[in-house]
Amino acid sequence: MSEREVLELLRENARYSTADIARMTDLEEDEVEAAIEELEAAGVVRGYQAVVDWDKLEDERVRAEVELNVRLDRETGYDDIAERLARFPQVTALRLVSGDYDFDMEVEGDSIREVSQFISEKVAPVPEITQTVTHYVMTSYKENGIELGDGEDDERLSVSP
């Protein structure tokens, strides 16, 4: 169970030190390290990334959500198509979903032109793909559970009963 607890804390903040995780739990520091190693070795934890508010940066970052519809045949399943798409570095997330379309794909690039070109030249021509609908992200309000607004100031009295 220690792995579960450590995982929860890493999901909250992957930069907690192992010493701090140990302080927050009943675990010793070396147990925390072992749990993290185990999570990584088992492929449960696949990486650690920063949650970025792109609006706060000068340089433009274009992101799009793309709905994909596909037609399967005897030789080609969802996994085959997914594997092929996922290899493109422009694709940042790819999920098979229920509902009106099949895949939900997130794409990133430096410009609208670059992203459009990627969709029209690399994605749309894939023979099994029958339709793409591209939604450019205009503003992001929440990423990975973190609200991107200006946040609320702590208005509490500094000392209270």
Next chain:
Amino acid sequence: MTFDLSERVQTVPPSGIRRFFEIAEERDDVISLGVGEPDFATPWAARDAAITSLEQGRTSYTANRGKRELREAIADYVADRFGLGYDPDEEIIVTAGASEAVDLAFRAFVDPGDTVAIAQPSYISYEPGVIFAGGEVRSVPTKEEDDFRLTVEGLEEAGADEADMLVLCYPNNPTGAIMTADDLEPIAEFAREHDLTVLSDEIYAELTYDGHEHTSIASFEGMRERTIVFNGFSKAHAMTGLRLGYALGPAEAIHAMNKIHQYTMLSAPTTAQHAALEALDSCENDVREMVNQYDRRRQFVLSRFREIGMDVFEAKGAFYCFPEVPEGFTAEEFAEAVLHEQGVAVVPGDVFGAGGEGHLRISYATGLEDLREALARIEAFVEEHA
């Protein structure tokens, strides 16, 4: 001319918390471990319900005792959570914070000259409340060696057997102490034997850790008829500013409290009642998540004090811990010096009454980043003065 203040008001000294607040407010680099309220915002569903109620124009008074629906929800909640049975029509009153309920109880049950025993250290409002009601306070100190639990020996030493009333607050502000069922049993026995009315402030009931579940003293045999339980939404549901609490007790007692309430408050804030109803309806998971966060911080803070070399007992409730100040300082000296030299605000334990001297109230209702920085500053302070 000087205004003619009542003697009761003049008897009550200015609050020791206020003084530290004023110093802390003067600087802008202070990290405060002195805050007695959650750092979380009220769960969104509850806020949303409050907004909706405003949009629908539900801004009139409610029944004196609170919306019937809310009283029913409270009855279900306390039955479910603490095994307490109270009739929503006769035995529950919704108030403007638990604070109001505590005041109502003192005014409804204390006659001039009555003695009210208060287990201390404890929340700072009880003593003035007794004095405003014309009663006399008998402090019952609790001790670090008992993990700040109230004991029968403590009650006897303080002469609480002669009192008319006993005030308890567990999980405790400021110590973070809890009382288990086994700890409460002899206290209940003592109250029955000496015919004490018991006022039990259980506002931190949801905030217990380490597998402990809160037990109410009202759940012991022969206690329901002599106990008033206070609870509210400020702590567990992070609703301090909405001002909503409640009292549970026998019909006769609640009726007496309502008599004062109907003339002085009329009814508790309506918008807050809508929020509270939603809080009980759908915010159980939010509460659990907040408790989870407090527990991590609790363990973090206790670990850090031990690393720093300050003695601290294993607090298991509320969001406070109560370390001992190192030798060579009184609590007040330490608190003042660490605020001036390191910009960390803490509250000296003696402002919470007997038994608090030599200790600091540390609130961990603050984000981990701030806790980490504040503890590093305290560590630097202790090293420098060792």
